[in-house]
Amino acid sequence: MSKSLKLFGGTALGTLAVLTMSVNFADRNIASFPDNPAVMTAIAAPVVSSGLISAANASTSAGEGKLGLGRAALPEEIAAWDVDVSPDGTGLPVGSGSVEDGEMLFSENCAVCHGEFAEGVGNWPELAGGEGTLANEDPVKTVGSYWPYLSTAWDYVHRSMPYGQAQTLSTDEVYAIVAYILYSNFLVEDDFVLSNENFLEVEMPNADGFIVDDRAETEYPIWRTEPCMENCKDNVEITMRASVLNVTPEDEAAAEAEKVIEAANAVTETEAPVEEVVAAVEEPATDAPDPELVAAGEKVFGKCKACHQVGEDASNRVGPALNGIVGAEIGAVEGFKYSRVFDEMDGTWTEEELAAFLADPRGYARGTKMSFAGLKSEEDIAAVTAYLASFD
Amino acid sequence: MSDILKPSRRAFLRGSAAAAAGLTAAGAARASGPDPLITETQDWAIYFGEGVDATPYGLPIQYEADVVRRNVEWLTADTTSSINFTPIHALDGTITPQGCAFERHHSGAIELRKEDYRLMINGLVDTPLVFTYADLERFPRENHVYFCECAANTGMEWAGAQLNGAQFTHGMIHNMEYTGVSLRTLLTEAGLDAAGDLSDKWVYVEGADASSNGRSIPMDKALDDVLVAFKANGEALRKEHGYPVRLVVPGWEGNMWVKWLRRVEVMDGPVESREETSKYTDTLADGTSRKWTWVMDAKSVVTSPSPQSPITHGAGPLVITGLAWSGHGAITRVDVSKDGGKTWETARLAKPGEKMALTRFYLDTEWNGEDMLLQSRAMDETGYVQPTKAQLREVRGENSIYHNNCIQTWHVKPNGEAENVEVS
Numbered sequence: 001m002s003k004s005l006k007l008f009g010g011t012a013l014g015t016l017a018v019l020t021m022s023v024n025f026a027d028r029n030i031a032s033f034p035d036n037p038a039v040m041t042a043i044a045a046p047v048v049s050s051g052l053i054s055a056a057n058a059s060t061s062a063g064e065g066k067l068g069l070g071r072a073a074l075p076e077e078i079a080a081w082d083v084d085v086s087p088d089g090t091g092l093p094v095g096s097g098s099v100e101d102g103e104m105l106f107s108e109n110c111a112v113c114h115g116e117f118a119e120g121v122g123n124w125p126e127l128a129g130g131e132g133t134l135a136n137e138d139p140v141k142t143v144g145s146y147w148p149y150l151s152t153a154w155d156y157v158h159r160s161m162p163y164g165q166a167q168t169l170s171t172d173e174v175y176a177i178v179a180y181i182l183y184s185n186f187l188v189e190d191d192f193v194l195s196n197e198n199f200l201e202v203e204m205p206n207a208d209g210f211i212v213d214d215r216a217e218t219e220y221p222i223w224r225t226e227p228c229m230e231n232c233k234d235n236v237e238i239t240m241r242a243s244v245l246n247v248t249p250e251d252e253a254a255a256e257a258e259k260v261i262e263a264a265n266a267v268t269e270t271e272a273p274v275e276e277v278v279a280a281v282e283e284p285a286t287d288a289p290d291p292e293l294v295a296a297g298e299k300v301f302g303k304c305k306a307c308h309q310v311g312e313d314a315s316n317r318v319g320p321a322l323n324g325i326v327g328a329e330i331g332a333v334e335g336f337k338y339s340r341v342f343d344e345m346d347g348t349w350t351e352e353e354l355a356a357f358l359a360d361p362r363g364y365a366r367g368t369k370m371s372f373a374g375l376k377s378e379e380d381i382a383a384v385t386a387y388l389a390s391f392d
Numbered sequence: 393m394s395d396i397l398k399p400s401r402r403a404f405l406r407g408s409a410a411a412a413a414g415l416t417a418a419g420a421a422r423a424s425g426p427d428p429l430i431t432e433t434q435d436w437a438i439y440f441g442e443g444v445d446a447t448p449y450g451l452p453i454q455y456e457a458d459v460v461r462r463n464v465e466w467l468t469a470d471t472t473s474s475i476n477f478t479p480i481h482a483l484d485g486t487i488t489p490q491g492c493a494f495e496r497h498h499s500g501a502i503e504l505r506k507e508d509y510r511l512m513i514n515g516l517v518d519t520p521l522v523f524t525y526a527d528l529e530r531f532p533r534e535n536h537v538y539f540c541e542c543a544a545n546t547g548m549e550w551a552g553a554q555l556n557g558a559q560f561t562h563g564m565i566h567n568m569e570y571t572g573v574s575l576r577t578l579l580t581e582a583g584l585d586a587a588g589d590l591s592d593k594w595v596y597v598e599g600a601d602a603s604s605n606g607r608s609i610p611m612d613k614a615l616d617d618v619l620v621a622f623k624a625n626g627e628a629l630r631k632e633h634g635y636p637v638r639l640v641v642p643g644w645e646g647n648m649w650v651k652w653l654r655r656v657e658v659m660d661g662p663v664e665s666r667e668e669t670s671k672y673t674d675t676l677a678d679g680t681s682r683k684w685t686w687v688m689d690a691k692s693v694v695t696s697p698s699p700q701s702p703i704t705h706g707a708g709p710l711v712i713t714g715l716a717w718s719g720h721g722a723i724t725r726v727d728v729s730k731d732g733g734k735t736w737e738t739a740r741l742a743k744p745g746e747k748m749a750l751t752r753f754y755l756d757t758e759w760n761g762e763d764m765l766l767q768s769r770a771m772d773e774t775g776y777v778q779p780t781k782a783q784l785r786e787v788r789g790e791n792s793i794y795h796n797n798c799i800q801t802w803h804v805k806p807n808g809e810a811e812n813v814e815v816s
Contacts, residue, residue, distance in 0.1 A: 072521060148669055209681055223778075
């Protein structure tokens, strides 16, 4: 983002600015590997100092201050939640995965946002490339060019990815995807297999590229001074204006607010007695969808959104766009590359068929790429079907 | 009626033209005729208003509908991993109402019931523990007001003036009164003997949402003022701020204030998670990057007048106001310049600065109706003076994203409009 501004000069500025900052917020990246953990600990030490620690040591060793609240965590509970992986490999489970498998898994699970070659799609983070750009005007920060520890990449893919389907990958699948990300950064060969055993052997190019916060030495002494109050500079020129860029969403926002207000006014200014309004709501046309069911379905659809879009501008993502899906021919959304099972299936997505599929996707369509486990409740299935049926 | 409601610049321009026309040198404006709002009996003086319970949980009146969080769509690929901005240009005082306090999610705002909430303390502790929400309510509670600022606040302004409004340049901040249990209390309950020497230990804190956002915090800070909070401004946290329980890490960057807090692990070293390596690190001009830049340095901004809060009354008495804060402690002084930093006057603090909390400042002044280049400059109790963007660039280069605490400039024009500018 920082760069964004420099690009100004032109019209495309908005977009460029957008792209740079987006990397920071889009928030989805993957990572890399450590320097020496012992060193880090040593560095960390000076952070500490106050009497708090000795006080804590003293009080806990005396067992003071305990209220006996909570209960002991069970080993299986700790195992379920404590899955973080440290730079020295602590926490890494036994397993392995190849670049070859990773390529396929990446294509199925990650490429929709990160691109087939981890180059990033739109505002989504690029995971590969950018080597040697960190001192440039527009550094490209990827797993290969920036991330210091491989453990970060493994940990992040394992716990937080795929986006909207977190924690659905197996250990070996995570190894494979991370291997592929390394490969896409030219850090390993195409026959590489990453495992817990060779994990620490992978060298991350930017492992030594970080220093611990040094503002206390490099900045604070400069700025802890008595500030100037008069004649602080000879003259002041405006060197840049935000309006030149024109990327502020101000007017749209104001327009939106007006709409909200107008809608509110329309309601309050209606003279219709309350009873009539209620009556109107209670007698829907026979074929009209139940708005409550549709609303409930919209909520259920949250589980599908990571892979499917529906509504205006919906396009194929990991899964096909779902406009008009209820009543449509099975496996026929234009432009979507289906699993073979759907290519070979005939029939129509009636409400019944859809219900059977949603209850048990992999049982209904053996071999489907759709990794979703299914909807357990019939109400949820009815709701999401009603929701989908509301889009032509 | 809808004209009154319009916060837009168009409406503002109409309003200020009228104000300018009515302006007289004599000071108090003279009425051109009786004001019908006074001489004619208004509907609200005749008929009932709404009864109690019309709105069981009250929301702002419709006329304030423009005072809302706003998103900058082009910033992110998707709203589930994104940020929006507090309308600081339209607020006063220091406490941010929860409903308009900025949101920042990494995987969307989840809905987690108190009954389903669990907090685990594990790692190098004597007894790994699990707490329910009800357990947390039985520990001694504390109340503190703290600001929470995203490290990327003002990040879009690094390379030059970009977004036209204090909401967008400085709105990744909120300030609330938190109620919670100190993290020290919970760590003590689990016992820290097993950790041995605490001076080189860390805690790793992690959220329950799909992003599993996690950060490493040195033990010294963890035992100092970190709070496990379940109330904000007197009521339950909003889901977008981590209901039912979030971490409060006073003075440190917002990303560490883990929402939906589910686990605290005492560790030998930092995890070096994604959010503390690939993000929230600061690349310098030579390509090396600072990490562990946790503290938010002293900063301030004039919230009004500002691009979204123009002057609509013409020359004469003017209240210039803004916010100041520091992650190092209390704000002790704020200076305001009307000429882009040539001369400064010291503003009035609404009340003495509080540690790691927003401070409101006012400059009660007289506007001559001419161009102003408005700036504010905060000082904190360590003597730190908020730097200019040029000073920051000199040390850091222009590739930084986070921790931009530079002095902000608004160009206020004779018609009262204001624009985000950069000055020499």
